Amino acid sequence: MNVVPTSENGSPPVYREIAEEIRALIRSGQYADGDRLPGENTIMESHGVARATARQALSVLINEGLAVAVRGSGIYVRLFRPVRRHGARRLSKELWGNGRAIWQTDGADRAYRVDDLRVEEAAAREHVARVLDLEEGAGVLRRSRRYLVEDRPVQTAVSFLPLALLVEHADHPAARSIRSQDTGPGGIYARLSELGMAPVHFTEEIRVRMPTPEESGELHLAAGTPVLEVARTALASEHRPVEFNQITMDGSAYVLQYDFEA
Amino acid sequence: MNVVPTSENGSPPVYREIAEEIRALIRSGQYADGDRLPGENTIMESHGVARATARQALSVLINEGLAVAVRGSGIYVRLFRPVRRHGARRLSKELWGNGRAIWQTDGADRAYRVDDLRVEEAAAREHVARVLDLEEGAGVLRRSRRYLVEDRPVQTAVSFLPLALLVEHADHPAARSIRSQDTGPGGIYARLSELGMAPVHFTEEIRVRMPTPEESGELHLAAGTPVLEVARTALASEHRPVEFNQITMDGSAYVLQYDFEA
Structure with a gap:
């Protein structure tokens, strides 16, 4: 102490x-x-x-x-102007409903660049299964990527979708897009809408901690820099979980903003 | 790196x-x-x-x-079960409108204890003045305190209200309550409502960083523990800022949750 x-x-x-x-x-x-x-x-x-x-x-x-x-x-x-990330506004239907990727709205002045994008099938581990309402080991689509701003890596995100949901609509072009590298305008939320599973509710849980050695490497963190962990769940109607996203941010690179009414 | x-x-x-x-x-x-x-x-x-x-x-x-x-x-x-702090729900009118302090809703199972409560008049520094729409140096009421859970200090909060707003209603009991140690049921938001300045909109900005030596002392932080800084602005109707609150949390003691609709 x-x-x-x-x-x-x-x-x-x-x-x-x-x-x-x-x-x-x-x-x-x-x-x-x-x-x-x-x-x-x-x-x-x-x-x-x-x-x-x-x-x-x-x-x-x-x-x-x-x-x-x-x-x-x-x-x-080192004065990196933090990225302002708007919680509620960023995910509002008007934005992705209009074909904008949610990340474009973060600091319209500075573009995100994505690298290390990987799309693969995986077996849901315990906490992913719990959040997505699946059996442990059930199939999920895992989309992972890293985001850079001004060539500086600022966050990684690993998104999980129930595979069953995509198999159900296997012949729908939207389901195929979700499994592609490029998910098309509006991203996976727009595609989920086309499948009749538009997200209607989001929950974000924020924690902070010191990084693991892997995270320090992926995000090029200077010594003494904490990470923000944002765990986001997207629910479609009837509380059906359609996506779980584990986001890890360079804590010195972000300001998270949430606006809400009384 | x-x-x-x-x-x-x-x-x-x-x-x-x-x-x-x-x-x-x-x-x-x-x-x-x-x-x-x-x-x-x-x-x-x-x-x-x-x-x-x-x-x-x-x-x-x-x-x-x-x-x-x-x-x-x-x-x-050290397994301290983190306190779950609900953003939007916690500040919703139904709660403080019913005479509940906002902090009582955080983990109904574990009570907050407040110490080091201080209420004093001060001159607004640059950033407080900017947020509250005041001239730099204008009078503010400064309410500062520390919160403990299970005898562990988990956060400090320093809240600022424009002094002019209280002087305007100097003979109203609600204005006197806001200047007291005990602000009464529902806290300052309930009292502001009684003065016709009920908060209708909240903005929370979240940053993370390593603590200053003072913060390490106040929050009894173990080495390597980051702090969460939540800067909250409460706006009454017509975008009138009525309070600014600078909250500093032991990063290992909290999970912040925000829920919102698409």
């Missing part, structure tokens, strides 16, 4: 004062995105402090996601 | 296999909440590995929030 660090006279410790000083210079734009920050040696000299103090000051900024350490080179300002 | 760690033959490195083994024992209940996990020495002996490997294995579990290191004592399973 940590305690609030204060020096003996109750004022903040020196490393925090130094961090605050550098933070102010970043916020005011004197250090711009990508600029190299003063290193430990420079801070030691300019502030007359020990190396440990200089290092702590820089660690504060790294932990806040304002700076990133590049091995063997130094510490750099 | 991290890369996915694999050993030369492509299988996961030994420390991850050991972590997975212990994780499985926790998930299956063989190590229960609060149990002490095998230490570095035990793992070195039982698995024939170096100390660094044993330490890495335990770090994986700590980073995932499944275990917590207690200085000078060992590493313990």
